Amino acid sequence: MSESTVIILGSSRSDGNTSALVHDYATIINATVVDLNDYEISPFDYNADYNDDFISLMAGLLKYDRIILATPMYWYSASAQMKTFIDRWSDLLKTEKAKGRQLRGKQVVVLATGSDKIPPNCFEQMFQLTFRYLGMDYRGMLYCQCESQYLVEHHHEAIAKFVIQMDRN
Template identity: 25%
Template sequence: MITVLFGGSRENGNTATLTRKVLEGHEHQWINLTQLSFKPVRDVRHEENHILSYNDDYQTVIDQVLQSDEVIFASPVYWYSVSATLKSFIDHWSETLQDPRYHDFKERMENINFRLVLVGGDSPRIKALPCVQQIEYSLQFLGAHLADYLIGYAEKPEEIYQDHYAIREAERWNNYYG
């Protein structure tokens, strides 16, 4: 199963368009993180407490992720980073590591194929590389890895179609899923 974790604020923006191009004709689960609620992360690493419950939408999403074969993180580049919503979701992995119900969290994440789709307007193929590293390092900490990434250039609505490289790469990824 392919799951998309969409962190953009525009459901039909350039990031969504490029990601949908990747998945055209393939069954997938699309989770719009901006429509969900993530409370601040609770850090209990240096306490004798454990995380035993979540008072937001995080557990529903992480359970979906852990059932997936493929996960695509999709985000516009906001101030040279992934969206705050996507970053908030990733930050919650710290809680999962302290939740005894997910004692095998790292092992389960290792078995997922992760990919990243980014779209930005300010030289994104250079300036979005720290986003790629951020995701790579976060996954590496869990023993997982980023299989591939795709960075598109677009500023205005539907401008992604003018980025012929990104569209070709999206089609290549689509063939990979085929």
């Protein structure tokens, strides 16, 4: 793959199942990993009264051709860290419009882990609808069931297939 890719990890633990999936995946496709736990990201504020890392972080992320969002499924939804990050994309439609325009056409992928065999449709739909609204080029989701911990041998084949499929989409 020739595109540059960044994987954004949003989990309550930086060394858990989603992190293990992210690092496996990053090694295969040679991607950069960014952990939201290393940044201060405030919840969306209607008055845009922020003193945090979001805008500078986003400026760096927009330099990549492809953005991968990685989250555990917490209560059938994205993690709070990931949701807070996505909520802040609203700033890109209001106060940071030049950056918002850079999201249009940007390739985007979702990586997720959860203990259920398959996630409910609503889990992926939140991402799909958001990406559609923003005009992003959604390439699909890889969901890895982790009954307790992430075991690389359980997921290697699925990852390899997904990498090929994502490039074809």
